[in-house]
Amino acid sequence: TAGPPGPPHGPDVLDVAHRGASGYAPENTLAAIEVAAELGASTVETDVQRTADGELVFMHDVDLTRTTNVEEVYPDRDSYAVGDFTLAEIRELDAGSWFGEEFEGEPVPTLQEGLDLMKKLRLGFLLEIKASANHPGIEVDIAEVLHRNPWFLSPGSLPGKPGYDRLAIQDFNWEVVESSRELYPRHVPHGLLGVVPVDELEDYSWADQVNPNHNRIDGDYVQAVHEAGMEVHTYTINDREGMQRAIDWGVDGIITDYVDVLLEVLDGS
Numbered sequence: 001t002a003g004p005p006g007p008p009h010g011p012d013v014l015d016v017a018h019r020g021a022s023g024y025a026p027e028n029t030l031a032a033i034e035v036a037a038e039l040g041a042s043t044v045e046t047d048v049q050r051t052a053d054g055e056l057v058f059m060h061d062v063d064l065t066r067t068t069n070v071e072e073v074y075p076d077r078d079s080y081a082v083g084d085f086t087l088a089e090i091r092e093l094d095a096g097s098w099f100g101e102e103f104e105g106e107p108v109p110t111l112q113e114g115l116d117l118m119k120k121l122r123l124g125f126l127l128e129i130k131a132s133a134n135h136p137g138i139e140v141d142i143a144e145v146l147h148r149n150p151w152f153l154s155p156g157s158l159p160g161k162p163g164y165d166r167l168a169i170q171d172f173n174w175e176v177v178e179s180s181r182e183l184y185p186r187h188v189p190h191g192l193l194g195v196v197p198v199d200e201l202e203d204y205s206w207a208d209q210v211n212p213n214h215n216r217i218d219g220d221y222v223q224a225v226h227e228a229g230m231e232v233h234t235y236t237i238n239d240r241e242g243m244q245r246a247i248d249w250g251v252d253g254i255i256t257d258y259v260d261v262l263l264e265v266l267d268g269s
């Protein structure tokens, strides 16, 4: 027999630099994207949220306190949520110093700035729509920006990885994933973050990827997702043993803060 279907794109395990090369540079900044490229990454993952005035920026947490100096710059605010600040206000913030003084002054990037840099560096983009319950309709705003950046929509043309796409989109909110998918050419992969129960995989086979935490899956789960016709891109694996285990399970992508370590493991496997 032919056996279970393999990944649709090819045999490689996709390397994905989580929030940029966030082991070496402040997450979700242009510096982290630059370092990812220097380390040889093919793809970077970042988190996208929307400001009070409708602009799209890279930020992981719902509020700005962990990764910026927002409490120093705006000591009297009741809320530090991304969606309660305008882009102009957010651009006053330092998103680098918390990680290391050499990154002082690193700004919170806009989605467009991130896209410009990724295109220049020939990087693929795993875009996470973050905290989408706080940003109703954000997938539509994101799609408008991506359609103005057609380099990312070119099918099967990830630099260095023939057959792989330059853009994939994921969200923990699976309704938003389904809604986003309608806004792009069919080839743009869409991923369900989290673990889809095995007995529900067929119901979600309209998606392209299931992207779970590596601690919640095993080889049988990866095989079940493949049998449902989807890929598995798993997060966030930072140690060699964990990376090798996921490769042995047959995952299609690994999301890591240390993309250099992953590339070494992939080279040896």
Ligand code: G3P
Pocket: 018, 045, 047, 060, 128, 193, 211, 235, 236, 255
């Ligand atoms: O790419 C998947 C991963 O980024 C999801 O978790 O919390 O790092 O956004 P989180």
Ligand code: CA
Pocket: 019, 045, 046, 047, 128
């Ligand atoms: Ca993320």
